[in-house]
Amino acid sequence: MTLPLEGYRVADLGQVWAGPVLGHYLADMGAEVIRIESSAGSDKMREIAKDPSEIRKMLDANFVFRNRLSVTLNFNKPRAVEMTKEIVRHCDIVIENYSPRVLKKFGLDYQALRKERPDIVMLSMSAAGQSGPFRDLMGYGPSINSVSGFDSHVGYFGDSRLMVNVWDADPTMATMGAFALLSALHYRERTGAGQYIDLSFYEGLTSLLGESVIDYSMNRRVAVPQGNRHPTMTPHGIYPCKGRDKWLSIAVSSQEEWRAFCTAVGEQEWTEDERFADVYGRLQHQEELDECIAGWTRTQTNYEAMHHLQAHGVAAAVVATLEDVYLDPHDQFRRQSLVIQDKRLDKSDVIYGIPWHLGKTPGAIRSLAHGLGQDNKGIFCDMLGMAEGAVGRLIQEQVVY
Amino acid sequence: MLKDRAALSDIRVIEVGDFISAPFAAKMMADLGADVIKVERPQSGDSSRRHGPFPGDMPHREKSGLFLYLNANKRGITLNLETKTGRDTLFVLCRQADVLIENLQPHQARDLGLSYESFAEANPRLIVTSVTAFGRSGPYKDYKGHAINSTALSGIASRIGDPAREPLTTPLSRGDYWGAISAAAATMAALFARRKTGEGQHVDISSAECMSTLVSSLNIMDFVDVGFVAARSGPRLKMISYPWTVLPCKDGFFTLITIQERHWQRFIDLMGNPEWAKEPRYQDRDAMGKLYPEEVDERIRPFLMSKTKAELWKLCRDNMIPFQAVQTMENVAQSPHLKARDYWVDMEHPDAGRLRYPGAPYKLSESPWRSRKPAPRLGQHNTEVLCGLLGYSGVDLVDMRRTGII
Incomplete structure (x- = not known):
């Protein structure tokens, strides 16, 4: 070799x-x-x-x-x-x-x-x-x-x-x-x-840290923590799932993915809320939106929800614990x-x-x-x-x- | 001698990259002199053009700070890879290249037939570097992923944040950078392999895997061997002797990290050897770190709150204590050290104007990191590359423009 x-x-x-x-x-x-x-x-x-x-x-x-x-x-x-x-x-x-x-x-x-x-x-x-x-x-x-x-x-x-x-x-x-x-x-x-x-x-x-360096250069803005928020993607966060300390990350990057996400969660009432209809509305009402999403994720196990959302073309991944990383079939395959x-x-x-x-x-x-x-x-x-x-x-x- | 003493000036890289991971990997090569030709979608271009920051927060596709940073030193063309002509043009381009760096979405790569095999067929000497959230093999190879998702799956997010709240991803899409850096280094290794074999190969980088190898693997071994789980514990690490923490001071935050007894002792001296520090409870740094770090935080808080971070930092530097100020981006911009080392790059862009960019992450004495030109406007080098390099005619270009291929 x-x-x-x-x-x-x-x-x-x-x-x-x-x-x-x-x-x-x-x-x-x-x-x-x-x-x-x-x-x-x-x-x-x-x-x-x-x-x-x-x-x-x-x-x-x-x-x-x-x-x-x-x-x-x-x-x-x-x-x-x-x-x-x-x-x-x-x-x-x-x-x-x-x-x-x-x-x-x-x-x-x-x-x-x-x-x-x-x-x-x-x-x-x-x-x-x-x-x-x-x-x-x-x-x-x-x-x-x-x-x-x-x-x-x-x-x-x-x-x-x-x-x-x-x-x-x-x-x-x-x-x-x-x-x-x-x-x-x-x-x-x-x-x-x-x-x-x-x-x-x-x-x-x-x-x-290029974007923050340039933001200071352009706008004299000094970056502060944004948590799990993203400037253009929403929903974009880490949500609670069934079980103790179980979590799922979700990122939606386009209107097409938003529609797929709404379908995946079963067209719940809040998916029709006008405030969430486009990316600008969702960016303005992130807290309310995250609460609605958490209402759905709490009823799901994190691995099942990941596979379910991915089947609909939505980026999602469990927050893996060390045990998860060790046992995950994907990690094992790659090893x-x-x-x-x-x-x-x-x-x-x-x-x-x-x-x-x-x-x-x-x-x-x-x-x-x-x-x-x-x-x-x-x-x-x-x-x-x-x-x-x-x-x-x-x-x-x-x-x- | 070589005309501009650039380490990689004999290497041509085609980048089919979006947002951060593939673009930053290609940027690392461009900054050392590689000829990087970036391929973007016609009309909309790279999604980082919509990310910002923008001057005065007014969105403009030629003024997005993230795009400008990640794509300096590259040439830019547009190609619609949804069309056969667009894909064929990409393959023609690949015949004249050494490296292709891509982060196509899994379904794009699959549906458009842009697999490693198709590129290898076009050019067997080509190194094809894929840098995606989960990699191009394994059960999740078709899964979509952004930095928050790869950071989650890597095991890292589970360790950042308040135990009473949700875990945090790493800021500024750091996970994408981890994949990018590994991709650039691995691509260089593949170029060395090509010297021996004469062949290209597929370099398949998963950002999630890079993160878990870089950062989590030692903890995973601890977990497997002794069942130890490193969990999130707020403004500190709770698995290690005191101090490993970031605490508020008078005007910001201060980071106290050391594993060595003598550093901690010097800090106690600096605080004027308070009585509490002589109690047995505050002699056992292992117990202090693992069992009651919050209590120790409270003991040192008055001292920290009495001083600015600049004062604390200077005191620590003067006393050989490796504790640091948490610098804001303003502090970093005004750092006398970075100025003395000539770190910053000020560059004029035709639309965005004069901006200050981060400079060389490493100084190479003979073939230095260099900033050569600002990021390309969308399709700026279509004529130069398609006519100049590939020999298309002006008529071809008009035709390609009319049919939406470029």
């Missing part, structure tokens, strides 16, 4: 969440990804996966660090920094998400690494980028959604509180990073030129295409899949996470040509650590 990125080698200095997610995308697609990490470091995600033998308990970390080799190098020792550079000489790509000053302090920044490998493509991810007055901004990914402006939108319409958002920032920026990195690699294939990519979470996340080569796993284990469905070259989960330093010997002796005895001494000196 062809793997799209087979033949490329990556030095992965990723930490915690964003870096490791980007690393596994490249590895899933076939790149040889070497994690350079250390017991002296403080990777929280890695701490819970030191012993990869406990697969069931450690699935998450096993999956975040899957498909990769692991070497341990302690950057506090100059020899470890030299060895890192030697590894980079054999690599096409370097990825990292330390705070901006860290790698420079160790002499492992882009300027240093390009001397080892002039055509290296290197990506740095940080909260606010590598320059500017806030370059040292510290922050967990999810909280950069607050900085970007996104969180100022998260709440109910007309309510004075904000709700906490899901923690999407790290994997979202990791995926954007993967795109930028592969584009830069594509450029290198054409020109031979490597380059440096500075990805700022702040800027990346603000780039997903079947995942290629798993690690014998310790079978398809019933795998939740954290590969959301990129490439029909002919789907990539694969080749192995669960390697333990910290599992590949020290292979990389240091076979790739760098060091003697086993020398590696043993470096372990004692906590260079390899």
Whole structure:
């Protein structure tokens, strides 16, 4: 089976969440990804996966660090920094998400690494980028959604509180990073030129808020939470169904769909209400309309109502709980295409899949996470040509650590 | 050397996209130099032309902010895909392209015969990227879906909002962006595969699946392994040690998120080491987060309410505490940091005028992200593309216009 990125080698200095997610995308697609990490470091995600033998308990970390080799190098020792550079000489790509000053302090920044490998493509991810007055901004990914402006939108319409958002920032920026990195690699294939990519979470996340940025530019209007409302679609909401905490999302995008919706709910009296006759009326009377719709959905189970509305050509989907996502026949069907080569796993284990469905070259989960330093010997002796005895001494000196 | 040092200037993309998902994926490629030709319906065009925001709230199909943002750097043509000539023209266009990005409604794709197989027949080297709410395979492949629906099915909506009220979708159709970003990255992977195999392929992206993989999967594993259910819990996460919350301050909101003890201790110091913080009840951050976070919120509320978010943010930055101001769009627009990094793009559009757009999400040193031209007017490049690229004559164009094909 062809793997799209087979033949490329990556030095992965990723930490915690964003870096490791980007690393596994490249590895899933076939790149040889070497994690350079250390017991002296403080990777929280890695701490819970030191012993990869406990697969069931450690699935998450096993999956975040899957498909990769692991070497341990302690950057506090100059020899470890030299060895890192030697590894980079054999690599096409370097990825990292330390705070901006860290790698420079160790002499492992882009300027240093390009001397080892002039055509290296290197990506740095940080909260606010590598320059500017806030370059040292510290922050967990999810909280950069607050900085970007996104969180100022998260709440109910007309309510004075904000709700906490899901923690999407790290994997979202990791995926954007993967795109930028592969584009830069594509450029290198054409020109031979490597380059440096500075990805700022702040800027990346603000780039997903185009309509609010432009509304401010056009009308000086500052966006506030709209809940489940939409500027042009109505009905557009999440409605209660039979049972405890069961919900259904419905979105109607045209007059034709509105008529189909009215038919689907059995032409109840309110479907003839003049206030709801066209989209302008429905936008003006959303609260009343939502109450009427809830009156119908409360008599339905959410899955049945979803199938029923979809049969009439109306967009509807259950608000899936985690259990629903796990058991849903559609999700299960889509998971079947995942290629798993690690014998310790079978398809019933795998939740954290590969959301990129490439029909002919789907990539694969080749192995669960390697333990910290599992590949020290292979990389240091076979790739760098060091003697086993020398590696043993470096372990004692906590260079390899 | 290449004339404008753009990473993807050798790639041509045909976009049959509507609203956000396919258009944003194609925009990511256009911003790095790909030649993106956007195909819209004659007369009405992309539905984002009706979405707004509009200057002074006056609807106008050439002035919708969302459309202008998502379609800058592209060429635009119109084709009526309901007609055979329209579809044939699309196939001719695909023969001269590397990538097709589409988010046709399932029934359109089916009824019009615009399947992956039909495009592959026209051009076996073509990468066809579908980015839809639920994907092009599986029991729900024919289901309609908008961002609120894919967010619901992904498991994410169940986790946002007040437990006493309905769940919330993510704002600004975020679910569509998640699909778009994954689609752009996966398309690049398929281009690398084509270097090896010489063949195109179908890239089938489901926004719902991207969201559940990106965000919910770890929680799903927790659920499967230990029966833990992450449910919505208002302005905080309740599954994790304190603090993970967004709370009001004097003039807005402030976000307090950390998993590290030392950050919390520094914040206690910042508040002047109040007596309550020394009680055993407020030493156990795990219990504080999972059992009585509301009570801790009340303890810190007076301190938060005594300061503006700018004051709190500066204090936290100066003291190495990773807590953040919830910036409004006005704060973001006025950010000195974004100005110093030359983030904003000011662009003139013939109808909408001069507007400020978000700029580069990533800075590439050799082949930079660039804003080249504003979004196309409906059918603006019909002549340029159909005559210039495909070799149709002026008479053909008149004919196509008369019969409603363009």
